Amino acid sequence: xxxxxxxxxxxxxxxxxxGFKRWGAGHFGVDSDGFVNVQPLADGRSIRxxxxxxxxxxxGLKAPLVIRFxxxxxxxxIQLNQVFHQAIKDEGYKGSYRGVFPIKVNQLREVVDExxxxxxxxxxxxxxxxxxxxxIALAMHEGANRLIICNGYKDHDYIRLALLGRKIGKKxxxxxxxxxxxxxxxxVSAETGVKPMIGFRAKLLTRGEGKWAMSTGDNAKFGLNTxxxxxxxxxxxxxxxxxxxxxxxxxxxxxVPNIITIKNAVIEATRFYCQLAKMGFxxxxxxxxxxxxxxxxxxxxxxxxxMNYTMAEYARDVVANIRDICKASHVxxxxxxxxxxRAVVAPHSMLVVEVxxxxxxxxxxxxxxxxxxxxQVVIDLEQxxxxxxxxxxxxxxxxxxxxxxxxFSLFNLGYLDLENRAAAESIFxxxxxxxxxxxxxxxxxxxxxxxxxxxxxDQYVCNFSVFQSLxxxxxxxxxxxxxxxxxxKERPTVNAILAxxxxxxxxxxxxxxxxxxxxxxxxxxxxxxxxYYLGIYLTGAYQxxxxxxxxxxxxxxEVHVFLEPDEPDGFYIEEALSGSRISDVIEGVQYQWEELCxxxxxxxxxxxxxxxxxxxxxxRLVEFYESQMLSKTYxxxxxxxxxxxxx
Ligand SMILES: *Cc1c(COP(=O)(O)O)cnc(C)c1O
Numbered sequence: 001x002x003x004x005x006x007x008x009x010x011x012x013x014x015x016x017x018x019g020f021k022r023w024g025a026g027h028f029g030v031d032s033d034g035f036v037n038v039q040p041l042a043d044g045r046s047i048r049x050x051x052x053x054x055x056x057x058x059x060g061l062k063a064p065l066v067i068r069f070x071x072x073x074x075x076x077x078i079q080l081n082q083v084f085h086q087a088i089k090d091e092g093y094k095g096s097y098r099g100v101f102p103i104k105v106n107q108l109r110e111v112v113d114e115x116x117x118x119x120x121x122x123x124x125x126x127x128x129x130x131x132x133x134x135x136i137a138l139a140m141h142e143g144a145n146r147l148i149i150c151n152g153y154k155d156h157d158y159i160r161l162a163l164l165g166r167k168i169g170k171k172x173x174x175x176x177x178x179x180x181x182x183x184x185x186x187x188v189s190a191e192t193g194v195k196p197m198i199g200f201r202a203k204l205l206t207r208g209e210g211k212w213a214m215s216t217g218d219n220a221k222f223g224l225n226t227x228x229x230x231x232x233x234x235x236x237x238x239x240x241x242x243x244x245x246x247x248x249x250x251x252x253x254x255x256v257p258n259i260i261t262i263k264n265a266v267i268e269a270t271r272f273y274c275q276l277a278k279m280g281f282x283x284x285x286x287x288x289x290x291x292x293x294x295x296x297x298x299x300x301x302x303x304x305x306x307m308n309y310t311m312a313e314y315a316r317d318v319v320a321n322i323r324d325i326c327k328a329s330h331v332x333x334x335x336x337x338x339x340x341x342r343a344v345v346a347p348h349s350m351l352v353v354e355v356x357x358x359x360x361x362x363x364x365x366x367x368x369x370x371x372x373x374x375x376q377v378v379i380d381l382e383q384x385x386x387x388x389x390x391x392x393x394x395x396x397x398x399x400x401x402x403x404x405x406x407x408f409s410l411f412n413l414g415y416l417d418l419e420n421r422a423a424a425e426s427i428f429x430x431x432x433x434x435x436x437x438x439x440x441x442x443x444x445x446x447x448x449x450x451x452x453x454x455x456x457x458d459q460y461v462c463n464f465s466v467f468q469s470l471x472x473x474x475x476x477x478x479x480x481x482x483x484x485x486x487x488x489k490e491r492p493t494v495n496a497i498l499a500x501x502x503x504x505x506x507x508x509x510x511x512x513x514x515x516x517x518x519x520x521x522x523x524x525x526x527x528x529x530x531x532y533y534l535g536i537y538l539t540g541a542y543q544x545x546x547x548x549x550x551x552x553x554x555x556x557x558e559v560h561v562f563l564e565p566d567e568p569d570g571f572y573i574e575e576a577l578s579g580s581r582i583s584d585v586i587e588g589v590q591y592q593w594e595e596l597c598x599x600x601x602x603x604x605x606x607x608x609x610x611x612x613x614x615x616x617x618x619x620r621l622v623e624f625y626e627s628q629m630l631s632k633t634y635x636x637x638x639x640x641x642x643x644x645x646x647x
Contacts, residue, residue, distance in 0.1 A: 004631055009491035017523060018483040019494070019513065022298025022380055027072060028537065029345060034489030036535055039069035040563055050486050051569040052561055053352055053533060059576050061557035063354040064464040064534060064634060068540070068560045070574070073111065073348035074118040077101075079294075080311065080344055081122035084336065088317040093323050095333040100125040100149050103133040103288060105341030105541050110560055110575065112140055115344070119146070125171075127151060127339045131158050138165050138172075147337060148172040149287060151201070151222075152247070154181055156188055159623075163194040173285070175199040175249045177222045182232045186239040199287065200224055200232060202272045206265040210257045210293075210304045211476055223250070229272070233279065245281040247337070248273040251289030258302040259309035259317060262291065266321045272414035274329035285616055288318055294346045296479050296538055297513035305479040305513065307572030311343065337527060344540040349540035351469050351556070352485065355524075355532045356637050357461035359499070361429055369426065371419035377407045378420050381427040385434065393435050394446050400431045453495055454520035459508075460496040460527075462534065463635045466507045467500075467550035472542060474506055479513045485533045492523035498534070501635060502551045528638060554580025554633040584631045593629050600625045 015021065015030040026042035037046040052067055074173035084097035103117045103126060116126070128134040137148050138161065148170060165172040174196050176182055189196050196316035203223030218225070224232060236242050249270045256262055266288055275281045275579050292314050293307030302308045309317075318336060371378065381403050384396060391399070392466075408423035410416040416424070436452040439445045464470075469543045472478040484492065497520070500507040513518040525532065547555075558577040563570060601622050608618040 001247040001384050009227060014488035019298045023295055023481045025347060030488045034487055036485045038069060040069045041075050045563055045570060047571045049535060055573055056559050061576055062472050063352045064469060064556040066349055066556055066558040069392045070114050070347045070560055071563045076344045076347060077115055077118035080340060081124055081237055083312045083315040087399045089318040091319045091323055093333060095335045098123055098147050098335050099338050100127040101344060102127040102339045102341040104135055106224050106345045106544055108544060118446050134161050141327060144169050150174045156184060159185055164195060166194050166196060169396050171482050173197040173247050175201050176232060177201050179224060179228045180234060182235045186241060188549050195245050198244045200229055200248050201249045204250050204265055205267045210255050243282055246283055247285040247287055249287040251310050254290055254293050255293045256291040257293055257304055257307050259353055263317050263321055266318055267325055270322050270325035273334060274326060274331040277331045285337050286334040288323060289341045290341050290342040292343040294342055294538055299515050317392045326576050340357055346538045351536040351539050353462040353464040353534050354637060355460045355534060358506045359459040359525050369419050369422040375416055375420040377403055377410060378423045380420035382557050385427050385431050386436060393438060393449060397435055397449060400428055404428045406440055449496050451570050457475045458494055458496040458523040459499045460524060461499045463501060463637055465500050465502050465553035467502060468547040469556060471546040473509060479511060480539060481513050481537045483535055484524055488523045490525055494524050495521040497521055549585055552585045552633060554585040580633055581630050582633055585633055597626050
């Protein structure tokens, strides 16, 4: 693309460039003033995200900041239920939909609370994968007709808890993941005199696709193979609990990008269901697990960060395939349970980070050092830079790389002084930039030269920790859409990767969503004197709880936002949660912050006695240390008068 003047840019072009319409599912866009806005209900009522950031700032909550749009969360719950209801109606399906929210995907009370409330009219239930989650599910769950599905490894107490639920009238189903659990359930049931509702998790041979493909197949961690299912049936019959078998379950892994995988798994599981029904078990429920995806890059493909189907298509395929197989087998159709977690919660929350520093190779290196005595390697590089017309681009790139290597070897052997090394580096980058510029105007660009833009990308240092707030990006290379939150009327002229503030070279984001595969850098604006904010979207699934305390960066600030047409900016912050203080994270690693303060005071007192500090100053130092204990773990970025990049 030929470069155009800055004035030819517009908010609409930014909306297109960052793909808001493709991954935003009707919720995210850019307004004509160049600000990102969110429509929590996709109904035209919008909130400018910078207004939320400003209001949070007014409450003393700086970035990094998690924003939860509670209406958007409610919207997703309703949407999921409605697409299933529609599919059931359209396909003439005789059963009903009885979805459950898997608590593991986001356990926060406000999230689970909102989901339980939103699902009230839809008999939407909860799924637990561990004892602590079951404790939450039991207490938060309402209504005798909404299911609780119990997955995961179970000890006797887990089973006792589920039977407690049964006893007080809840529809709670224990899903057998391992053969031995059947014996445990039989035992605890006899001990308590409560009849359980039981499901079997089938180990499907249908292969998953995407990052979690190992969730099925012969070596999967969970589920019963065919022989084990038959054993389990015999055990239940022998214990006179045959009438308790109600459900077949499968889960082929999260973020399934390809609808074909889902169809095949549904078909295989329905066969299991029909066989068990024909053996005379009462059955009644088929649970299709999770896996419903999120189109993080908006490409609508079976790429791992995307999905080649819509939520509505998913529901139709699940419903139609179950119906067809049941019909062929002359078995009454079951009620359909699904455990979609990611698809329900991912869109409702986002992370806001502030960029506070630009690290730019070209600005530091562009000012060329003039060595007193130029080394031959510098002279050679200068020649290359000047005689650009002589050779092809790829050849010049190779030559320049070779000279750069040569200059490093010479330096290490002691033949090149600092001045000459600096000159060599700087000319090398100038050549790279020259080549990158030429490539921009060229048609075909060889693979190696594509790398130039990555090599030349700036680093934008952001006040956050990838390990706390974006763990799946680090652990699984999962992509999230990222954009500036403002200034979108300006052309973004800088290509950057994002670095976090941990002392870990992995603490960065250097892979971004793109329609074709992925991109190595993000288009951003040059920094100026005002704060610059980026939004990282669709972070509501899994990230909240997976985050860790690397470098002791703790939980970030958080606000929960509701639409409110009567408020000036169309919203209000219902709840504001202050992030971890230094004292909090320190206690988490077994220090007592009061004890640290005492020790520090003793040392400052000793220094005062030795006259290293004056008494009055000593008191101030103690106070300062103590006040820092109660401050946040992230950088306290002071407003700058003139924000400069390193020069
Ligand atoms: C994790 C998990 C889910 C949720 O999967 P999503 O892909 O997030 O919808 C559902 N069921 C089981 C058994 C799980 O382990």
